Amino acid sequence: MSKGYTGEIIRQHADGRQEGNYIAVHVDRVLVHDPALALLIKDFEKLGTPIWDPGRVLLTVDHFAPPSTVERANLVRQVLEFSKQAGLTHTQVYQGICHQLFVEGTGVVPGGLVVGSDSHTTTAGALGCLATGMASTDILYTLVTGNTWLCPPDAVRVNLSGKMPDSVMGKDIILYLLGRSGEGGYLGNALEFYDHSAHIGMDDRLAICNMVVEGGAKNGLFYPDEITAAYLKNRDGAVETGVWDTLSVPKYKKEETIDISFLEPQIALPHSPANGVPVKDAVGEKVNQVFIGSCTGGRFRDLEMAAQILKGRRVHDTVRLMASPASQKIYRQAIEKGYIQILVDAGAVILNPSCGPCGGIDKGILAAGDVCLSTSNRNFKGRLGDPAARTFLCSPLTAAAGAVQGVITDPRDFL
Amino acid sequence: MPLKNTITGRAWVLGDNVNTDDLHPPSFFSMDSKRMKEGIVAGMKNLNASEEEEIDTQGLIIVAGDNFGCGSSRETSVRALIASGVQGVIARSFARIFYRSLVNLALLPLVCRTIQAVVQPGDTLTLFPQEQKIRIGNDRFFDTDPMDLHFHRILESGGLIGYLRREMSVESKEHGRGI
Numbered sequence: 002m003s004k005g006y007t008g009e010i011i012r013q014h015a016d017g018r019q020e021g022n023y024i025a026v027h028v029d030r031v032l033v034h035d036p037a038l039a040l041l042i043k044d045f046e047k048l049g050t051p052i053w054d055p056g057r058v059l060l061t062v063d064h065f066a067p068p069s070t071v072e073r074a075n076l077v078r079q080v081l082e083f084s085k086q087a088g089l090t091h092t093q094v095y096q097g098i099c100h101q102l103f104v105e106g107t108g109v110v111p112g113g114l115v116v117g118s119d120s121h122t123t124t125a126g127a128l129g130c131l132a133t134g135m136a137s138t139d140i141l142y143t144l145v146t147g148n149t150w151l152c153p154p155d156a157v158r159v160n161l162s163g164k165m166p167d168s169v170m171g172k173d174i175i176l177y178l179l180g181r182s183g184e185g186g187y188l189g190n191a192l193e194f195y196d197h198s199a200h201i202g203m204d205d206r207l208a209i210c211n212m213v214v215e216g217g218a219k220n221g222l223f224y225p226d227e228i229t230a231a232y233l234k235n236r237d238g239a240v241e242t243g244v245w246d247t248l249s250v251p252k253y254k255k256e257e258t259i260d261i262s263f264l265e266p267q268i269a270l271p272h273s274p275a276n277g278v279p280v281k282d283a284v285g286e287k288v289n290q291v292f293i294g295s296c297t298g299g300r301f302r303d304l305e306m307a308a309q310i311l312k313g314r315r316v317h318d319t320v321r322l323m324a325s326p327a328s329q330k331i332y333r334q335a336i337e338k339g340y341i342q343i344l345v346d347a348g349a350v351i352l353n354p355s356c357g358p359c360g361g362i363d364k365g366i367l368a369a370g371d372v373c374l375s376t377s378n379r380n381f382k383g384r385l386g387d388p389a390a391r392t393f394l395c396s397p398l399t400a401a402a403g404a405v406q407g408v409i410t411d412p413r414d415f416l
Numbered sequence: 417m418p419l420k421n422t423i424t425g426r427a428w429v430l431g432d433n434v435n436t437d438d439l440h441p442p443s444f445f446s447m448d449s450k451r452m453k454e455g456i457v458a459g460m461k462n463l464n465a466s467e468e469e470e471i472d473t474q475g476l477i478i479v480a481g482d483n484f485g486c487g488s489s490r491e492t493s494v495r496a497l498i499a500s501g502v503q504g505v506i507a508r509s510f511a512r513i514f515y516r517s518l519v520n521l522a523l524l525p526l527v528c529r530t531i532q533a534v535v536q537p538g539d540t541l542t543l544f545p546q547e548q549k550i551r552i553g554n555d556r557f558f559d560t561d562p563m564d565l566h567f568h569r570i571l572e573s574g575g576l577i578g579y580l581r582r583e584m585s586v587e588s589k590e591h592g593r594g595i
Binding site: 020021036039044048050072076118119120134135136137139141142145146150152184185188189215217219273360379381382383384388 | 447487491492568575576583
């Protein structure tokens with residue numbers, strides 16, 4: 002067996018049914034967002050069945066948040082009517098991006114198994130659970146039955162060692178890993194991170210797990226440790242410890258090690274998240290839009306690091322800087338710490354928490370010829386607007402440095 | 417409902433790592449099937465069709481390379497393929513969410529590692545899902561990988577909702593006996 006901790010979690014959630022290589026498992030929590038649910042409402046009406054456990058479902062309105070067209074406004078209305086009729090108890094409207102709200106609330110815990118109607122559901126694996134993305138119809142199946150079918154993936158163990166340099170963030174680690182593996186380099190695998198001595202904070206872990214799907218992975222998780230325990234204690238008060246210690250020692254298909262102390266800031270060139278190179282190899286390219294936000298790069302530490310560079314500086318006059326906290330909670334914390342003030346003083350436009358700018362849905366759509374530095378997770382051709390625009394993915398430190406200089410800049414110049 | 421014996425269509429040939437944003441740009445997310453279909457045409461122009469080309473999506477069979485359908489889980493990309501009359505999808509490998517969506521919505525996915533080297537855009541393809549074969553023209557055959565039993569059962573049920581209905585009817589019968 003080479004199925005890692007993920008395989009153990011699947012085994013503990015199995016309900017005894019198997020078909021081919023697929024095992025039916027109980028699901029602990031389900032995440033569903035506005036566009037994914039909108040596609041299902043008619044199917045639900047036809048089925049006429051209730052939701053298996055409304056208390057285990059987090060519904061977010063974060064994609065059309067707030068809606069920018071009449072069609073989307075109608076979809077949001079239908080989604081909210083559905084929520085009421087189905088008796089959902091955790092529906093959050095415009096409160097933040099689903100992947101952030103999923104880990105801010107209680108219920109997603111180490112050893113758990115959670116699914117969501119979005120490829121970036123992998124984010125929650127940072128808490129030491131199996132978290133994976135599905136499309137709408139799979140989510141319908143889970144909403145009705147409380148189950149899903151999974152094939153236990155081959156697990157790859159990634160050891161992270163060495164002290165993290167001040168110029169490096171979780172985003173740099175995952176861009177480096179993806180650059181090394183290539184797009185689809187971990188197709189169908191579980192990526193399991195062991196933080197031996199790096200002491201990578203939770204916000205950085207969430208950014209790393211968020212993007213494992215860009216390498217094709219089924220899920221990514223951090224083996225739970227004292228950083229996980231501290232996060233849960235802060236979130237839930239009391240923490241059940243030792244959940245993970247009861248599991249047998251996992252075995253792996255492959256093991257990789259990254260010494261982070263040698264890592265430099267990374268940037269993914271257009272048009273793939275797997276085009277990672279050291280920022281120093283891309284410096285000097287002119288940019289005219291910078292986006293700091295999304296479920297990858299809009300957390301508290303992301304805003305804190307951006308503010309560190311932007312404090313007392315002005316955004317270059319050829320650049321439009323947009324910043325969007327990943328949730329209202331983060332927004333409030335960033336206000337309290339003065340980071341929002343620093344960003345506004347530097348010339349940033351603050352957008353409400355939403356998926357809009359990252360998914361090319363609304364706010365900040367790129368024109369042909371635009372060059373964007375973004376802390377989000379995908380720079381596919383045409384995703385953020387016109388197919389003739391170009392997007393580079395980087396950490397909030399690198400994004401802030403670029404916003405000040407008007408060209409791609411190594412953040413170490415400012416640190 | 418057993419799988420169809422044969423499916424015939426014209427090849428639409430794509431490369432490696434084609435993502436769902438390429439295939440169906442996010443701005444075309446809509447519940448309106450006309451708008452959804454326009455997204456596939458926009459995707460084809462992004463990927464490999466010329467601006468001037470008159471595009472007929474009816475009866476296409478996609479032949480892609482590795483990691484087909486990576487990126488966003490938006491199910492509209494698969495729904496739009498179905499609405500546009502695409503008949504089947506062949507790839508050397510699939511991104512997992514996209515593969516599940518094809519099966520869940522009963523648009524036949526086949527894994528084939530050899531056809532990519534020889535297929536030409538517009539070739540007439542015949543799929544034989546039961547025999548695990550694909551034919552180009554009249555006489556060139558290619559093997560496909562066996563499909564997992566779970567996905568086979570979903571396809572036989574006409575998609576995941578059909579599979580769920582089947583499960584629910586079995587459960588209610590069992591429940592009935594209990595009473």
